[in-house]
């Protein structure tokens with residue numbers, strides 16, 4: 001594999017919101033490569049949302065505070081670029097889709113961002129059709145937001161962001177308002193976007209088991225510091241994530257317990273199906 | 285305010301008037317509004333109101349228009365009585381009341397036949413600052429959302445034993461405090477999230493914001509507009525030059 005480009009880099013970074021003295025993020029050193037699918041986890045209040053805000057420039061441009069060190073996105077210092085300039089590099093999908101849809105129809109909402117960056121009619125037309133197709137929401141094109149389900153709203157929210165053709169997509173607990181089935185579909189969609197378009201994705205998600213098949217990297221944050229980062233498979237295998245309030249998927253927990261009983265598997269099986277196959281192979 | 289809302293809120297419908305270019309609807313509605321302001325005889329108001337109700341009938345919103353008027357009747361009667369009391373004669377008091385009715389019903393024509401979407405387009409075509417248009421659009425967009433918030437808060441406070449419809453008027457007003465405070469807090473949080481999302485979608489990115497949507501007059505729009513202006517001129521001629 002060729003060397004991948006570093007698309008996000010934190011260097012000795014610390015931040016505290018103005019009015020509070022305790023740093024929310026401490027001494028963050030991090031690099032994320034283009035095409036990575038990163039899962040960001042950690043207990044409530046550890047600073048996950050804060051970290052995401054630093055990537056698309058909401059910090060320091062919308063939230064003030066003590067900002068130390070550097071954050072570099074796609075080769076540029078975030079603090080030198082406005083949030084809305086960064087919007088064409090970094091797409092941000094928030095927890096509540098309701099508050100990200102501004103217009104009276106899906107189409108108009110997707111067009112909103114494209115008008116903001118001053119695209120011509122033709123280009124808007126092309127992108128609109130592309131994004132509606134890519135997310136499978138052509139049938140929702142003329143619907144008003146109040147006629148959409150939560151899952152559909154979240155797709156529309158992504159569409160509005162994706163139409164700006166960002167290289168990076170960050171999502172802050174995007175499935176927390178969705179039922180399990182819709183949440184899984186949504187995560188699979190993210191996996192598809194990651195593979196098809198090489199989109200770099202960072203997602204905060206509590207239900208790790210949803211993501212074990214699509215994410216390749218993980219960052220574990222605790223009290224504003226990175227405690228683990230690296231390949232998802234290895235971290236899940238080698239580290240005790242339970243200590244950080246991270247719900248380890250039962251299939252992984254089972255393998256860990258078996259290892260404690262000296263039943264060793266060569267590999268980590270991330271889903272039940274593969275693990276069952278392996279057990280069957282051994283038993284026969 | 286509910287009577288106003290009922291008569292001013294758009295509902296999806298089909299009619300000859302609904303399908304016109306929103307600018308045409310605005311011009312028709314606005315010119316009738318202006319004529320109502322300047323009219324001063326019962327004859328003029330008879331013609332104006334006839335025209336307004338004809339338009340209401342054509343756009344199938346007559347029932348909701350009359351509803352608005354019936355609701356505003358209290359006001360009309362008040363205006364009428366006050367005018368009489370302060371010493372104006374009967375005719376003058378009637379004219380003032382008719383003017384009030386004409387103003388309300390003429391302006392409701394536009395709002396009853398144009399969606400907020402069309403209003404957005406009209407404002408764009410008038411080259412109003414986009415900040416203003418965006419403020420309007422999000423306000424309309426989030427009214428139902430916030431109403432829903434309010435309903436949920438009322439329900440949850442009721443389930444905790446709050447009795448909203450009990451007691452004297454003052455007590456009842458005070459009962460709404462446990463509803464209003466959470467509603468305000470929730471709306472502030474919502475607006476903060478909106479601000480984050482707006483920025484992240486490049487709102488205010490460049491001076492040269494483009495517009496994907498443009499309005500185009502169709503032949504029918506021109507025809508209706510011509511007809512409208514002919515009638516307005518005829519009306520003005522009749523009234524001001526022939527003193528009918």
Ligand SMILES: Nc1ncnc2c1ncn2[C@@H]1O[C@H](COP(=O)(O)OP(=O)(O)OP(=O)(O)O)[C@@H](O)[C@H]1O
Pocket residue numbers: 017018020024042043044045046047048049050051063
């Ligand atoms: N706008 C703000 N001003 C001041 N302090 C804030 C602000 N936003 C968050 N904080 C504080 O920063 C800390 C980290 O918050 P953050 O929202 O980043 O955590 P989180 O990991 O996303 O938590 P959760 O899982 O609950 O969403 C918290 O202690 C929080 O109180």
Ligand SMILES: [Mg+2]
Pocket residue numbers: 048049050172
């Ligand atoms: Mg958070």
